[in-house]
Amino acid sequence: MSAEPRLDALFQALADPTRRAILSQLALGPASVSDLAQPFDMALPSLMGHLRKLEDAGLIDTKKDGRVRTCAIVPEAFAPVRGWLDEQRALWEGRLDRLEDYVLQLMKERRDDSGS
Amino acid sequence: MSAEPRLDALFQALADPTRRAILSQLALGPASVSDLAQPFDMALPSLMGHLRKLEDAGLIDTKKDGRVRTCAIVPEAFAPVRGWLDEQRALWEGRLDRLEDYVLQLMKERRDDSGS
DNA sequence: CGAATAGTTAGTCAAATAACTAACCAACAT
DNA sequence: ATGTTGGTTAGTTATTTGACTAACTATTCG
Numbered sequence: 609m610s611a612e613p614r615l616d617a618l619f620q621a622l623a624d625p626t627r628r629a630i631l632s633q634l635a636l637g638p639a640s641v642s643d644l645a646q647p648f649d650m651a652l653p654s655l656m657g658h659l660r661k662l663e664d665a666g667l668i669d670t671k672k673d674g675r676v677r678t679c680a681i682v683p684e685a686f687a688p689v690r691g692w693l694d695e696q697r698a699l700w701e702g703r704l705d706r707l708e709d710y711v712l713q714l715m716k717e718r719r720d721d722s723g724s
Numbered sequence: 725m726s727a728e729p730r731l732d733a734l735f736q737a738l739a740d741p742t743r744r745a746i747l748s749q750l751a752l753g754p755a756s757v758s759d760l761a762q763p764f765d766m767a768l769p770s771l772m773g774h775l776r777k778l779e780d781a782g783l784i785d786t787k788k789d790g791r792v793r794t795c796a797i798v799p800e801a802f803a804p805v806r807g808w809l810d811e812q813r814a815l816w817e818g819r820l821d822r823l824e825d826y827v828l829q830l831m832k833e834r835r836d837d838s839g840s
Numbered sequence: 841c842g843a844a845t846a847g848t849t850a851g852t853c854a855a856a857t858a859a860c861t862a863a864c865c866a867a868c869a870t
Numbered sequence: 871a872t873g874t875t876g877g878t879t880a881g882t883t884a885t886t887t888g889a890c891t892a893a894c895t896a897t898t899c900g
Contacts, residue, residue, distance in 0.1 A: 624857095624858090626858095650858095650859080650860095651859075651860060651861080653859085653860080653861085654858065654859050654860070657857090657858070657859085658858090661857095674866090674867060674868080675865095675866060675867045675868075676867090
C-alpha cells in the first residue's frame with residue numbers, strides 16, 4: 609500500500625533542523641565534513657550520522673579525496689517531494705472542481721424546479 | 725539556529741506512508757475516523773495516533789459531532805513545506821547564477837589575456 | 841432500557857533516533 | 871618518523887515512535 613519508500617526517507621531526512629541547515633549550506637556550494645560541522649555544537653560522529661541519512665535519502669552525494677570528504681547537494685533529489693505535494697494539491701483541486709460542478713448542478717436544478 | 729519547529733512537525737508528519745495515505749484520502753473530502761481506518765490493517769488506537777500527529781502538525785482539522793469525529797484537510801498547512809523547498813531552490817539557483825558569472829568572468833579574462 | 845457503534849484512554853513493548861565518548865586509521869606536513 | 875588533521879568505527883544511553891491489547895465513555899438505535 610505504501611509503494612513509496614523513497615518518500616519516507618526523503619521526508620524523514622528533511623524533518624530535522626540540523627539536516628535542513630546542512631542542505632541550506634550545501635545549496636551554496638560543496639563543502640567538506642568539517643566545514644559543515646563547524647557551525648554546529650555537536651560531536652563529529654553525530655554530524656556524520658546526519659550526513660549519512662542525507663546520503664541514504666539521496667539528497668547529497670559525497671566523495672572522498674585524500675583524507676577529505678566533500679559533500680554536494682543533489683538538486684534533483686527534491687523532485688519526488690515536490691511531486692507528492694503537487695499530486696496532493698491536484699487531488700484537492702480536483703475535489704474543489706467536482707464540488708463546484710455539484711453546486712452549479714444544484715443551482716441549475718433549482719432553477720428548472722421553480723420554472724416548472 | 726533551528727527557528728522553525730513547525731517544519732520539523734510537518735516533515736515528520738509527512739514521513740509516514742499511512743499518514744500520507746490519510747491525507748490523500750482527505751484531499752478527496754472530509755471523512756470520519758472509522759472511514760479513514762477502514763483501508764488499513766491496523767488497530768484503531770494506532771490510527772488515532774497518526775491522526776493526532778497530523779492534527780498537531782496542523783495538516784488536518786477535526787471536529788466531533790455526536791459520536792462521530794470528522795476529519796478535514798487543511799490545504800494551507802502545506803505552504804511552509806513548499807516555502808522551504810522554494811527557498812532551497814532559490815539558494816541553489818543563486819549559486820548557479822554566481823557560478824555562471826564566474827565562468828563568464830573567466831572567459832572574459834582569457835579573451836583579454838590572449839588579446840594582449 | 842439495553843445493545844451496538846464510534847471513539848478514547850491507559851498501559852505495555854520493540855525498534856528506531858540522535859546524541860555522546862573513546863579509540864582508531866589514513867593522509868599530509870615538518 | 872612523528873605529529874597533526876580529517877574522518878571513521880564501535881559501543882553506550884536516553885528519548886521518541888509506532889504498534890498492540892484491554893478496558894472505558896459516550897452516543898444512537900431497536
